[in-house]
Amino acid sequence: MANYLAQFQTIKSACAHLIIAVEDVSDLWPAVRNNFEERLPFRRACLNNKTRNPVFLENLPAEFVLTTDARLRSRFPQEQYLFWFREPYATLVLVTCEDLDEFKNIVKPRLKVFAQNDEREWFIIFLSKAHPNNDQATKMAKKVYAKFEADFSSKKRERCCKFDIYGPEPNFWEELEFRIMDSIKNTLDRRIQFYEDEIRKLSEQRFMPIWNFCNFFILKESLAFMFEIAHLHEDALREYDELELCYLETVNMGGKHREFGGLDRGDDRAALLNPGNKSLTQIVQGDSFREFEFRQYLFACQSKLLFKLNHPFEVASRGYSFIISFSKALESNESILPFCMREVWVITACLALVDATSIQYNDEDVAPETEKEFYRVQGDLYSLCRIKLLRLAYLIGYGTEIERSPVNSASLGMLPWPKPAVYPSVPDDATSEVVVKEKACNYSTSKNS
Template structure:
């Protein structure tokens, strides 16, 4: 207010000098003080700009009102300036505005022109007497502000210090009131009619203010609190405790154009939230885009990738919890586009060396994008041998329609996520190229950072893709690699699943011996259904029958996949016989086949030791092996697993409870494994994978045989006699 021309002449210097010196900002509730630079937006005084009662806008709030005058004439002061200041102050009082400052500008040039004027201090004194009462510091003098002199500079420094102090005092006071009002509003969230969207806009206003002050950490906290609040409501909804306002976010998904991270503020989505028209994906996209902007200001791009991965997985779950209608493939599109958008945003603010050094933070997004592109390819018939049919093509058209038009900010980028997805879904060849590029890049990244298990898992997906494309020779490499790792680490279910895939692959490749070996292991695998085991067992029996009829090739399969040797029972118990005496050996075999198997012959080879002191040696051996009544027991083995896995420590499982600090009620319960680092440690040596090769023993004098037997599933006892 006051002399507009005077202010205009001083504004360039004022706006330039005000932010130069930092001020210590002390806040309430024991929060640590911070040094901040104040930048102010000066606007001409108008009564309609003063905040109305209940107005929660903090960004447009007038924190300090300044009246400018260079009046040096008592008469002029009495006739015009005093009345003008009085009117100005009355308006401020009417709006409860108590933060104001009167600036009297002193100029030597005007002094020389007027010889009959009173000393300058008299005008200042009059203003202080008339308006300042006990607040004499609310009137300051600025001497020769446009001159380049030490006096002028001192005057500027004193004025700027006062201005910064008053601005900060007013800002802190009004900010505290705003935060109190915001807390009050949040505490009303259990009341009917409370709106999350309205509350969102209030707390975001606070975030904007912190961002304006370059207090990015404080701004980020506001969005994190909003994120946590919304997440809790969604979880409660899933547990049957739904808030009415959540129904706004349960609208069917009609657009899936991914995250937008190239704008500081996505005004379009913000407007949807403000008007309570946003879908769940709109809210999540906007919220994350703001968090992303602040994290990049804080130079924490790797946290962006970590949070993005959590966000994408959480959104998938939240849509399920809220039972939102989502067209098939829409979510895959949204996740794929979002992954690439985050990766490109990070690439835009980091150099190549930084990106390569932090692959561990971004590889999860590469992997997730690969997984979603694979799902889309399968859904749209792009991964099959024959290619898409008419239904697949219609689905592709619908999915592309849900992407909408490409955003202006990426329209000129040749490798935008939008263009990549559109191209990948355009043809079988394009899909294969994009999918293979992504898969190989992901495998390479996982391998480079030592996450071999994850690399093998992506390799398994690739193998599945190659099998669909009828290229089993390419699939076999990935399946064998995965199987080797799973065997080394004892992942029984993964071994079973991979062996099934490998069996199919070997069958297509015509690798008869390998296929039968894999089938024998699967036939004895308890992780498969009874029918599956029977079918694999039948494959072996069918082959055996064919070869018997044709007198074809012989295939030698290891015994451990068919049956396990459980016990040997000698009679006599010490297994010592005289020449011409009789030795009986009862063998207990555990057949792992799911059906009875007709066996032409079972033979065991016996080594006789003919020595004078054989009684003593045999007794020593039997004592050492702790036989009981001539029975020797053999340890249990899992078919197809290396023995080294048996040396692993046992699981150390403990119950875990978390209780609420306020009322000691149970919040969460779970089980934790304390020695997981021992159990999940990778086996570096591959020697443990090498299964002992089967020995084919020739017929000899000491071969005991039993002919034409049927091995029933489970325990079988077979007796061999010799003389």
């Protein structure tokens, strides 16, 4: 399965939305395409998450794709199931029919063959060409549509709806969206179950010699990516969190040598927020991934989802913890890494997190306590950045020029500066006192100079 990594990454980059296939039986799509596409994205979507609880979405992008499109051509079964997230989530069958004989002899047999595929969620859209002023044509269209309903719908499942080219009924678009969302929800539920079953099988083999992390990764990230394109971002984030825990367990398992990575040009610059910094095939080694690149990749995927959920504070908080943890991994591998690699990486990681979270942060949407915590974490990132900058200066020969102070001494000794368990509260009238002190300090400085 590891051989599919390159193909997997290519498919992911080309799959931005849920696909709704269009089976254009009567060559009608060019005439109605604009009418359908202007209804996207769906604004009243309801899907089930991983625990089968309904999630209401205000904006769900999707794309109509003809079944003759190259992206939907038949594939090998293993490949099709492995990358099931890119397969259509619903199929619209566009068809028209002038009379009952045509329906009986031509249209019905063709649709019966199509309907035998139980894996597809499909429904028929009968396009009526009858002009409102032509009573005979209108009556015939109603009779033909009644045959469609009788042969393809049932009490359990409505599979037909009628679209009048000269003006659809007022509730047609609401009915169509309901049918499409019902199909997407059923397909999503079935595919979630498939991925969960496959992942469970591999998880049971985790401590066996046949265990292959690449196989597990492709299935796990396929599920996460399917959640992401369905805008179920919390479920996608949970998959990446579980994937990270599993990876760290495999890293800590003894008995197998793994390359750490970090030796390529530009690796000293952190890639915490760029999941596409390197291709997956560049960082794979045997049946696993190099720790240096892969842990950053996972954090970047998590951060992307957290930003979509509008949680920049959590990105900053997670980022600070990640930098501390990853810095220890860099220290453990310092003998094989370039000189001062750890210091430069931490500095660039801290600054990147501060910049990205500051841009995404909106203080109008958060509680006062969260706002305080956000700026406190940003302060921690700046403080850690300062510590590593001092350490870098010391290592490259500027130690004698660094001011000797308790703070700097602790920094150069790589010791965390002690912080109070509880920060003192700031009085409401403290602003005026601060201004007075600043003026006094400025006056004293100018006088001494």
